[in-house]
Amino acid sequence: MNEELIQIGQNAKAAAYKLNLLDTVTKNQILNQFAESLVANTDDILAANQKDVKDANDMPAKFTDRLKLTEQRIKDMATGLQQVAALADPIGNIDKGWTNDAGLLIEKRRVPLGVVAMIFEARPNVTVDASALTFKSGNAVILRGGKEALNSNLALANVLRGVLKKNGLDENAIQILHDTSHATANDLMHLNQYVDVLIPRGGAGLINAVVKNSTVPVIETGAGNCHIYVDKDAEEQMAIDIIVNAKVQRPSVCNAAEKLLIHQDVADQMLPAIAQALADHGVELRGDDRSRAIVPSIKPATDEDWSTEYNDLIMAIKVVDDEQAAIDHINTYSTGHSEVIISDNYQSGQAFLTQIDSACVYVNASTRFTDGFEFGFGAEIGISTQKLHARGPMGLTELTTTKYVIRGNGQVRK
Template identity: 50%
Template structure:
């Protein structure tokens, strides 16, 4: 191991110890104190907007020089409006009920013991993420409100933005008499830093990766710490034979083009063959108007002038670009089978006025979020009323879908007796 790697390892281990120590202080904070601090942090972010934007500008210019894709640049870019949104998300988290200390269940045994099941913090949460600097603020607000300490490892592309946002938060914490180690950002861009972080099982209770499929796979394969997967998004929209065509077009435009570089953007379109002749030419016009390239199967391509032939790989790709795959099917059952084969368990939608088809789709599709006649872009903690999110979990254990406050808690049993012993 080189001296640099030794320094990385020593620094990250010290950060783990710091987080472990501070988590006990955070667990004792009152709801009022946590809310007061969150509001101060929100104000600090907006008042520091110029400082944050200067750092973000360095990251953007570096990304442009490296030829970063437009969708990834959009994820990276901050504006005054996006900083205000970050602050508003924190304020919304402050306004939400504190889930800690909630009595989830309460019962008495015949021997007189009283058992209460009570929500508690997870402890120390490690978050590994790419490009999006807003995750830094979102992660802090949710972990702090739930009494958890957080160690962040952002992507190298956003290192300057993340460092300044973290500094602003830590300064606000110190001003409120809170140990700033409630949030720590790993300052190293070397890949070895991630592996060091993933070895800290004695300090970190859970790791949550946010980013590409490659990042999530790497974390799952290398972590000694339990992982909650927040997956990539190959999101589908199925246009049923009973769909309202204009409604479908409006939804698809929104889901595909409102922001192309996000995990809940639509990447794949599935169309019932009975509606393709009326629907696909209208789709072609709409996608051309929005500069979206179509990659279609043999049954669809003749109705989509200018479309390219879709490959097997296209049906399973998260493009994060102005590209949409198109597949024709003969039934809702075939649509469900196709989606379950190629999806990433994130967000899927059906457009139909047929209740039976809708019910089959909603029950049959295996995904965290399944929509009827609505855009997949709503899969978002802020949109769900969570204030912010730590990520979109695509697994089934512990949490699924947008992870807000409740998803960052565990529980314990408090048992009260009066001298009972077991015989």
């Protein structure tokens, strides 16, 4: 184990201990100062970012677009920080409280997790976003971003740490790993003594690697092989509107729809119009034999398609015998993110809502609503596709745990 990393872990633990004692007013003042200070240091941040962008000039445009900062993007980060300052603070909330038979006053109270580590790709905005959400929820954070964004991440974190220091707070509440090697990332996944939870943010490869290797508890986020099932009692225009929105509004994100299942009774009628609407938006269609018999322009799908998250303008289509076949297909191939039924039939809707085993299950709405902001949380640290701790969009509350606070007057157990 890397000695420097152990020191970082110890620093984070010590900082977390003090963060737990900050009141909300103080935390909000700091968050607003973070915002001001980022804007005031725009030039330094852009200079650091330009080094990263220059070094990454061989990478695809999609990659450098995420990496690149501009004056406007820094302003947007500042606005994001102010929004986090305006959110309600979950710390200290009492989820439940009661008196037990022995007369103990028991409260289940929200407290910070402690030390949160994040492993993410070369997206400098995550540095600011994750720092803001972990700070507001009273947690120390250890950030390990993609190596291509290291200069940008350090510049951003230095600004935030400067604000902490100026206010007499422990700047180790926010730490960036300078060492972006795989070996050190792997060590971070085994830093159980100091890290309470590890949240990977990025593509399926990154997330799987963390899940497979980490002994620190992980919150799995983001993989979204989302399905839309068009039932026999679907309204055609509603189906078209939802499918197009879910597929094309932002195809690169995890809550975009990737698969379309359609009931055989309505496939002849609806599939041509749906396929046309998708094609009009530049979507490549792949399908099973039955869908291709109806719309010959659909390319053949392979077995691999059913479990693939394209993150692109591609959609695979399958004609199913009935709702049960749709449910079984989804529960087999889905990543457990978001699934939709389009139906005006009460029983079909209920069966789908009950039997689909995913974080978010919809009747008659777009998968694109699976989002912390759309849900009204005012923030999003990620979308959990696991069942432990948090499932679905995660806001500030999901960055907390609880402890039982118990007041007695001398009770002993009989």
